[in-house]
Every structure is written in structure tokens, then in C-alpha cells.
Amino acid sequence: MKIIVSGGGTGGHIYPALALIRTIKQKHPDTECLYIGTEKGLESRLVPRESIPFKSIHITGFKRSLSFENVKTVARFLKGVSRCKKIIREFKPDVVIGTGGYVCGPVVYAAAKLHIPTIIHEQNSVPGLTNKFLSRYVDKVAICFESAKSFFDEKKVVLTGNPRASEVIGEKRRGVLSGFGLKTTLPTVLIFGGSRGARPINEAVVKSFSNFAQKNYQVIYATGDVHYEAVKKEIALIGEKGNIKVVPFIHNMPEVLRAVDLVVSRAGATTLAELTALGLPSILIPSPYVTNNHQEKNAKTLLENGAAFMLLEKDLSSAKLVSLIDKILLDREQMEKMQAAARKLGIRDASWRLYEVMENLAAKAKS
Incomplete structure (x- = not known):
């Protein structure tokens, strides 16, 4: 299976993504992974250290107040979507997963528009702006808290837990x-x-x-x-x-x-x-x-x-x-x-629950 993973900004978005990739690689070493992040974010330092192929896009988050910067952010988003479509066409993933942070926006949106199976992973009990936006386009929404379910389309929601949990047991x-x-x-x-x-x-x-x-x-x-x-x-x-x-x-x-x-x-x-x-x-x-x-x-x-x-x-x-x-x-x-x-x-098998969702989506798309 070929997987694109995207998550950035803070460790809370990056570490679950890395934990997921590590778990998959241990059991399925032939799985190909590509990580898409920002060029200056924490992920640009952490991901290459794990010997995971990394590509960057230039994107910024929205300001919560009215600001001209938001106009620039929309332009960067559209440019990011265009670059992501190019990366996706070249890599040909079976599934794309976003683990949060604004970098996921153009990555997951581009994949959805190209009819690639998509998932977002929401770690918190209350979703951020990016995941709220993406939830309209993705196939599945993986959550860690039951209370997060009410923010999304119930038919898309699956409780998987956080992949980091699998690494501490x-x-x-x-x-x-x-x-x-x-x-x-x-x-x-x-x-x-x-x-x-x-x-x-x-x-x-x-x-x-x-x-x-x-x-x-x-x-x-x-x-x-x-x-x-x-x-x-x-x-x-x-x-x-x-x-x-x-x-x-x-x-x-x-x-x-x-x-x-x-x-x-x-x-x-x-x-x-x-x-x-x-x-x-x-x-x-x-x-x-x-x-x-x-x-x-x-x-x-x-x-x-x-x-x-x-x-x-x-x-x-x-x-x-x-x-x-x-x-x-x-x-x-x-x-x-x-x-x-x-x-x-506690959900101790979170990585496997998430991988199973990804595998099922990829299989369904091929059938």
C-alpha cells in the first residue's frame, strides 16, 4: 500500500502521524509512505530524522480576526492545492491521511478532489478549523474522544484513538x-x-x-x-x-x-x-x-x-x-x-484501528 501522511505545526499533530507510520512499517515494511508538511514547521525537522520521504508546501493558517493576511492565506491555499495535486499524481497513493494542522488543508482537499480515499484524524475533543473544513470532503473522520463525534457527520466517524498510545504500552x-x-x-x-x-x-x-x-x-x-x-x-x-x-x-x-x-x-x-x-x-x-x-x-x-x-x-x-x-x-x-x-x-491498539480503516478504504476504492 502507498500512503501519504500530512500533519504539522505542533507535536500533537506530528507525533501521532510518526507513530502510525512506525507501526505500519514494523508489520508491513513494504508499505511506501510520503509525508507532506511545511518547509519551516517542526515536521520538516522531525520527519527526515525518521528516514521518511518528505515534501514541503508553503501554507499559513487563517487569522481568527478580520485581516488582509487571510486573503493571502486563501491564495497560498489554492497554490498549495495545485502543488499537492502534482505530488499526488506522481506518488499515486492508495490513501491519504491528515493528522491536523493547517498544512493538512491543501493536501487532503487535493486528494479528495482527485478521488483518492481520504481520512482525517482528530486528536482533541473539539476539532480545529482545518479538520472542520476537511470533514465535508473526506471519506472517514477518526476520533479519539467520543465527545468529538457531535462535530462531524456521524456516518463518517470512527473511534480509533491516538496512535501514540500504541507506543507507550x-x-x-x-x-x-x-x-x-x-x-x-x-x-x-x-x-x-x-x-x-x-x-x-x-x-x-x-x-x-x-x-x-x-x-x-x-x-x-x-x-x-x-x-x-x-x-x-x-x-x-x-x-x-x-x-x-x-x-x-x-x-x-x-x-x-x-x-x-x-x-x-x-x-x-x-x-x-x-x-x-x-x-x-x-x-x-x-x-x-x-x-x-x-x-x-x-x-x-x-x-x-x-x-x-x-x-x-x-x-x-x-x-x-x-x-x-x-x-x-x-x-x-x-x-x-x-x-x-x-x-x-484507553485505546491501546489505536495505530491498528487506524490502519484498518485506511486499508478498508483503499480496498473499497480498488473494487
Whole structure:
């Protein structure tokens, strides 16, 4: 099978696409994949590293306010569609999938107009502008949250989950904690604020250090590269604590997630897919700076199902954070209830569900 994949802008759109390609390649090494992204986006750096053929188009997103820039964006979109049609005719894909971000617009639209089977993958509980637009033209809409179904034509919708979930599943590896200089026998919470970190979370966590030091659990805290030095200076004033490990970034996140008992994080779709696949309880602090406030809506899905607690950034404080961590890590019954609830929401075979949809569409087109 020949597949064109497109997704860009943020890791939340790119990582699921890469996870899907990796899974397909493992089981079907003869599958040919082509990735279409923007020339300056994160995908232009991440995709070639995976030795996946990459072609770029020039496209920008729409401004949400009235702006002359939107006229230019329409022109770029039409030019992008023309280039994508050329790429598609040359590559001759059996199916085209878009995993989000404005770069998907011309790619998936061009494929639909050329009568190539098309799918969009929506990671969030509330779709973005591009996927709302494309949903009118595609054959299938793959979703990760049941609540996203109401935004699309029900006949097109299929619940597949997020392919990233398939990459984190595995045996619990407590030994990973030794690499942080921590004990393998104590309950452990991982705290992070996304790849770049989050200042409000950093401030609350640093203020909690003295409190954490007295607890019968341990803390791994990833500050984000941008904030690491500032946090280290503040820690120096308080003094190092034996049950707390501070790092700028975690490169082996799947292994670390399999070693910990609780996660405190933002509520990005990829993170939530990983947490639920592993059955990990969480305390979610949604970013208030995202489109359509989708992180809060993502978090509410886990909250309403008993898999997480939600703490809004405006309500975040050291006292509230420590209290919620205590409530989970120091109460085995509470933790086990949340583990079961998270596991119930998790879709561990997401990549295969998505691949099956693609395979069926391609077969139907050939028949």
C-alpha cells in the first residue's frame, strides 16, 4: 500500500502521524509512505530524522480576526492545492491521511478532489478549523474522544484513538527510577508542563518542594529547557531534596511513564492518550492559551470518567497541588479506582484501528 501522511505545526499533530507510520512499517515494511508538511514547521525537522520521504508546501493558517493576511492565506491555499495535486499524481497513493494542522488543508482537499480515499484524524475533543473544513470532503473522520463525534457527520466517524498510545504500552519498569537516583519502592509522581514547560506550574511546584521533602513518595519534575536554569537557582536557595529529581526534559518519556504512579501535566491530546493507554491517574492543569480551550474540554472527559482530577491554572497553588497529589498517592483505594477508570478510556491498539480503516478504504476504492 502507498500512503501519504500530512500533519504539522505542533507535536500533537506530528507525533501521532510518526507513530502510525512506525507501526505500519514494523508489520508491513513494504508499505511506501510520503509525508507532506511545511518547509519551516517542526515536521520538516522531525520527519527526515525518521528516514521518511518528505515534501514541503508553503501554507499559513487563517487569522481568527478580520485581516488582509487571510486573503493571502486563501491564495497560498489554492497554490498549495495545485502543488499537492502534482505530488499526488506522481506518488499515486492508495490513501491519504491528515493528522491536523493547517498544512493538512491543501493536501487532503487535493486528494479528495482527485478521488483518492481520504481520512482525517482528530486528536482533541473539539476539532480545529482545518479538520472542520476537511470533514465535508473526506471519506472517514477518526476520533479519539467520543465527545468529538457531535462535530462531524456521524456516518463518517470512527473511534480509533491516538496512535501514540500504541507506543507507550508495555511492562511496568520501576528500574527506570534508579536512573534518576530515586528508589524503586516508593510511589512516584511525574510533573511536567509540556515540551517547553509552563511557568505557572513551575512556580507552584517550586513552592511545594519543602512540603514534598516530608512525604513518603517521590517526585520527578521536568521543567522544560527554557525554565530549567531559573528553577535550579530557586532550588539552590531551598536546598536539594533526596526524594525530588529535577530535570530539564525527559527524552525517554514512554519508559518513564511506565515507571511512575501518577502524572501532573497539561491536557494535550497526545499526553492523555498515553496516560489512558497505561491506566495512569493524573492531575490535569489545562493550558488556557490554546484554540477553543480544547485542553480543558479534553481534561473534563477524564475528570467525568473518574480517571483524573482537574486543576485550572487560575486556581493553581502549591497547597492545592500537594493536597491533590496526597489524595491519590497516599490512598491506595483512590489510586486503584483512578487506574481502572483511566484504563477503561484507553485505546491501546489505536495505530491498528487506524490502519484498518485506511486499508478498508483503499480496498473499497480498488473494487
